[in-house]
Amino acid sequence: MRSVTMKFATTLFCVAHKQHRQWAVVTAFTTTHCNGVANNNNNILSGRSRIFGGSKLWASSSSTTSTLEAAPVVVPVAAIPAATPVVVVTPLVVAPVKINLHTIKAEEFRTLLKSWGNYPEYRADQILHWVREKGVLSFDDMNNIPKKLRQLLKDHADIGGTLELEVELKSKDGTIKRAYRLWDGQLIESVLMPYEDGRNTACISSQAGCAMGCVFCATGQMGFARQLTPDEIFEQVARFASELKAEDKRLSNVVMMGMGEPLANYRNVMEAIGRMNHDLGIGARKITVSTVGIVPNIRKLMTSDLQVRLAVSLHCSTEEERSALLPANKRYGGLDTLMRTIQEYIDTTKRR
Numbered sequence: 001m002r003s004v005t006m007k008f009a010t011t012l013f014c015v016a017h018k019q020h021r022q023w024a025v026v027t028a029f030t031t032t033h034c035n036g037v038a039n040n041n042n043n044i045l046s047g048r049s050r051i052f053g054g055s056k057l058w059a060s061s062s063s064t065t066s067t068l069e070a071a072p073v074v075v076p077v078a079a080i081p082a083a084t085p086v087v088v089v090t091p092l093v094v095a096p097v098k099i100n101l102h103t104i105k106a107e108e109f110r111t112l113l114k115s116w117g118n119y120p121e122y123r124a125d126q127i128l129h130w131v132r133e134k135g136v137l138s139f140d141d142m143n144n145i146p147k148k149l150r151q152l153l154k155d156h157a158d159i160g161g162t163l164e165l166e167v168e169l170k171s172k173d174g175t176i177k178r179a180y181r182l183w184d185g186q187l188i189e190s191v192l193m194p195y196e197d198g199r200n201t202a203c204i205s206s207q208a209g210c211a212m213g214c215v216f217c218a219t220g221q222m223g224f225a226r227q228l229t230p231d232e233i234f235e236q237v238a239r240f241a242s243e244l245k246a247e248d249k250r251l252s253n254v255v256m257m258g259m260g261e262p263l264a265n266y267r268n269v270m271e272a273i274g275r276m277n278h279d280l281g282i283g284a285r286k287i288t289v290s291t292v293g294i295v296p297n298i299r300k301l302m303t304s305d306l307q308v309r310l311a312v313s314l315h316c317s318t319e320e321e322r323s324a325l326l327p328a329n330k331r332y333g334g335l336d337t338l339m340r341t342i343q344e345y346i347d348t349t350k351r352r
Contacts, residue, residue, distance in 0.1 A: 103235050105275075109127070117148075139157075175192065205228065206228055207227055208227075211261070256269060256273075284306045299341065
């Protein structure tokens with residue numbers, strides 16, 4: 001039997017193939033995309049539901065993709081319906097997702113600690129201080145936290161964040177460039193740039209890939225994969241901030257000029273910026289949002305309570321040249337519309 005995957009994100013499945021003996025092997029696996037099961041004769045479940053143990057699953061015939069297999073489970077053949085192959089939906093015990101201490105909100109963490117053992121609110125503040133202000137990398141270094149609580153943190157919390165560091169490059173001037181792998185395999189980039197005057201600026205990604213298609217931009221030529229969540233945007237900043245604080249330095253500026261078009265992910269970007277301002281203490285005017293000219297969302301930004309700075313990538317001064325380099329130019333009304341909107345933005349916000 002070969003198994004193919006089914007389109008149910010993070011759902012657990014079992015696949016069984018009836019054997020001509022007393023016992024059959026059921027393989028349990030977890031996957032993000034599922035399309036059915038095929039037997040040795042390539043008879044694929046298509047447009048029909050199979051019911052087993054009260055669970056119902058629709059399957060379709062799509063291309064095969066990989067699965068993550070776990071240990072086989074043996075079940076009696078009598079428990080399997082006669083039709084082959086059989087798709088079985090069954091609950092499995094899996095390790096819980098750990099709490100990300102870089103991104104969890106303080107009020108949520110205080111509530112969580114109360115549920116763990118009625119710990120007082122100040123314990124949550126102490127723990128977050130260790131992670132976000134001291135930049136510690138081990139729970140054992142939290143010497144004012146009770147041993148029992150530290151063990152709970154080891155079991156249920158993640159001090160390293162959920163962005164997996166794939167590559168890190170450091171230059172002679174101290175610039176750090178990172179590639180993070182996301183939970184779904186997408187890669188994003190973040191850069192920390194130190195300056196001689198003591199400023200430290202983080203350049204942050206807002207999307208995996210980009211849909212703008214700018215011909216001079218490597219990300220634009222990759223195409224668009226997905227929007228980053230507020231937590232994925234915020235964590236890039238939080239990790240740089242905590243690492244700098246461990247060296248008695250601070251993150252002074254953030255520029256949304258990494259991968260993606262920030263104003264095309266407006267809601268998530270603005271939520272993350274709000275947390276940079278509130279949780280990390282980075283002034284709104286020390287945060288810059290860059291855009292190729294998403295006119296409707298520039299207008300939204302005019303009325304935002306967060307007084308961030310706006311940077312617009314013009315690249316060319318004529319309509320023809322700009323449209324050739326930035327396909328989004330025509331999509332949002334061209335240079336004249338963009339320039340009028342920028343002037344309106346300046347007049348409304350009193351900011352350049």
